[in-house]
Amino acid sequence: MKRRREELDQLRAANVNPYPYEYERNATAKEILAAYKDEMPQWIVSVAGRIMSMRRMGKASFAHILDMTGRIQVYLKKDDLGEPYDHFKLLDIGDIIGVEGYVFRTKTGEVSIHAQRYVLLSKSLRPLPVVKEKTDEQGNKTTFDPFQDKELRYRQRYVDLVVNHEVRDTFIKRSMILRQMRRFLDEKNFLEVETPALQPIYGGASARPFETHHNALDIPLFLRIADELYLKRLIVGGFDGVYEIAKDFRNEGMDRTHNPEFTMMELYVAYRDYKWMMELVEQMVFSIAQSLNDSATVKLGDNEINFTPPWQRLTMFGSIEKYSSKQLRGKNEAELRAIAKELNIDLDPKIGTGKIIDEIFSVVVQPHLIQPTFIMDYPVELSPLAKKHRSEEGLVERFEGFVNGQEICNAFSELNDPLDQRARFEEQVKLRERGDEEAQTMDEDFLRALEYGMPPTAGLGIGIDRLVMLLTQQDHIRDVIFFPQMRSEK
RNA sequence: GAUCGCGUAGCUCAGCGGUAGAGCAUCUGCCUUUUAAGCAGAGGGUCGAUGGUUCGAGACCAUCCGCGAUCACCA
Numbered sequence: 001m002k003r004r005r006e007e008l009d010q011l012r013a014a015n016v017n018p019y020p021y022e023y024e025r026n027a028t029a030k031e032i033l034a035a036y037k038d039e040m041p042q043w044i045v046s047v048a049g050r051i052m053s054m055r056r057m058g059k060a061s062f063a064h065i066l067d068m069t070g071r072i073q074v075y076l077k078k079d080d081l082g083e084p085y086d087h088f089k090l091l092d093i094g095d096i097i098g099v100e101g102y103v104f105r106t107k108t109g110e111v112s113i114h115a116q117r118y119v120l121l122s123k124s125l126r127p128l129p130v131v132k133e134k135t136d137e138q139g140n141k142t143t144f145d146p147f148q149d150k151e152l153r154y155r156q157r158y159v160d161l162v163v164n165h166e167v168r169d170t171f172i173k174r175s176m177i178l179r180q181m182r183r184f185l186d187e188k189n190f191l192e193v194e195t196p197a198l199q200p201i202y203g204g205a206s207a208r209p210f211e212t213h214h215n216a217l218d219i220p221l222f223l224r225i226a227d228e229l230y231l232k233r234l235i236v237g238g239f240d241g242v243y244e245i246a247k248d249f250r251n252e253g254m255d256r257t258h259n260p261e262f263t264m265m266e267l268y269v270a271y272r273d274y275k276w277m278m279e280l281v282e283q284m285v286f287s288i289a290q291s292l293n294d295s296a297t298v299k300l301g302d303n304e305i306n307f308t309p310p311w312q313r314l315t316m317f318g319s320i321e322k323y324s325s326k327q328l329r330g331k332n333e334a335e336l337r338a339i340a341k342e343l344n345i346d347l348d349p350k351i352g353t354g355k356i357i358d359e360i361f362s363v364v365v366q367p368h369l370i371q372p373t374f375i376m377d378y379p380v381e382l383s384p385l386a387k388k389h390r391s392e393e394g395l396v397e398r399f400e401g402f403v404n405g406q407e408i409c410n411a412f413s414e415l416n417d418p419l420d421q422r423a424r425f426e427e428q429v430k431l432r433e434r435g436d437e438e439a440q441t442m443d444e445d446f447l448r449a450l451e452y453g454m455p456p457t458a459g460l461g462i463g464i465d466r467l468v469m470l471l472t473q474q475d476h477i478r479d480v481i482f483f484p485q486m487r488s489e490k
Numbered sequence: 491g492a493u494c495g496c497g498u499a500g501c502u503c504a505g506c507g508g509u510a511g512a513g514c515a516u517c518u519g520c521c522u523u524u525u526a527a528g529c530a531g532a533g534g535g536u537c538g539a540u541g542g543u544u545c546g547a548g549a550c551c552a553u554c555c556g557c558g559a560u561c562a563c564c565a
Contacts, residue, residue: 060522107523129501130515132526145502151557252564
């Protein structure tokens with residue numbers, strides 16, 4: 001760094017502004033590489049990017065510059081550039097330059113830019129990790145000294161993005177997934193809305209919240225764990241279809257599939273039920289996969305996941321019976337515990353029948369759900385915001401979508417009976433009093449809204465990060481979040 | 491939160507009781523179509539931190555900090 005500071009001073013002494021204000025480009029690396037033909041007339045281009053490699057040979061040099069679309073080689077010759085060529089010696093890998101010149105093909109066949117002018121756009125003071133690549137005759141790429149220290153990559157994501165192009169590709173795909181999701185929902189005339197992230201009462205999910213304090217009002221506030229209760233208030237208010245793509249915050253452990261802040265898409269549609277919502281989910285995910293990879297399938301390890309609708313549909317009890325031959329329907333707590341024991345599943349003695357069934361499901365069934373599958377009809381105790389099943393006693397109209405053994409969405413026919421909802425909240429309050437920190441809290445204002453009347457409504461939540469993981473073949477949530485949560489440095 | 495593993499040059503790593511190393515990057519010289527450019531030379535380190543054991547610690551021990559993996563909690 002010290003050396004680069006000196007170079008900076010030398011450049012200034014030579015009247016080179018190391019930090020000019022703008023640069024006019026008319027092409028990108030990718031466009032040039034795609035469009036260039038040997039027989040075309042002289043093509044003058046102007047590009048800008050970061051120097052990623054340099055090969056200096058006295059009075060001529062080659063360098064690769066990287067812009068958002070990729071890398072392209074530039075060729076700089078003293079004969080063509082004159083005095084500024086000497087300043088080029090003061091440049092380093094990591095500096096950002098603009099280059100104007102004509103496109104040509106080198107002796108070794110690489111399409112490159114023969115510079116007629118170049119300008120320093122930003123001097124880099126901190127050395128970038130240098131990653132080299134070799135492509136052999138078969139076209140296989142070997143990477144030398146890759147920048148792979150996970151801690152550095154996550155703490156200094158900007159470096160990771162510069163140096164590891166596949167990381168950048170993943171995040172571009174993330175953005176495309178969100179774009180296609182919005183396009184799909186907007187075409188159906190659902191309104192994208194915004195609801196509070198700071199909430200006096202948190203609800204809509206079972207999780208522990210982050211707590212903060214508002215000074216002016218002198219009240220505690222919670223970061224939302226879900227948008228659900230606010231979006232339903234909007235359905236009460238007369239909107240037929242609303243969705244929100246937002247960060248939720250849950251004060252819990254971190255691992256492969258959990259980050260304390262994560263992105264959720266929630267959608268509520270009036271006059272629809274969960275069966276309608278299943279079809280919407282299939283179509284939406286299918287359209288996203290199509291637009292992303294031009295294919296309905298994604299390869300994950302040994303599995304080829306096919307998102308083409310319709311997806312397999314199983315009831316929760318049916319799926320347990322399918323994979324374990326155990327019939328759980330109508331069993332009481334003692335009977336369920338006995339079955340769990342037969343299946344070698346350890347259970348917390350405090351949990352009730354709903355959670356026992358869920359636990360058995362997650363061990364016995366979930367790992368088998370590789371191809372997209374909807375699991376329907378959950379026990380009522382697990383789902384305090386879902387509507388009672390129209391024909392099955394003790395169940396609610398709820399489904400979750402599973403792909404590759406992981407849940408990607410959760411949806412219900414929304415509970416709109418205010419008296420039932422109050423009773424469900426009261427159950428939750430009892431659980432909380434018994435020490436269940438994740439039990440939901442009574443929300444009187446939400447109940448008041450329901451008392452005014454909410455139409456029949458279907459609701460959906462999709463964990464965006466996990467969907468992105470699936471579609472980009474990443475197996476850690478940190479690899480689809482730009483700046484994952486880390487402990488503070490030092 | 492628990493268990494195990496890791497932390498050495500800008501990056502990737504070797505060294506595992508006896509003078510801190512390699513490749514790339516950097517610097518100097520040569521080089522006007524190179525591409526992991528090449529050739530010749532040079533510089534670069536609180537070995538994560540603090541204590542301890544030892545004649546001697548990068549290495550052994552303890553504690554702490556950070557990261558990772560697995561598990562637990564959790565969608």
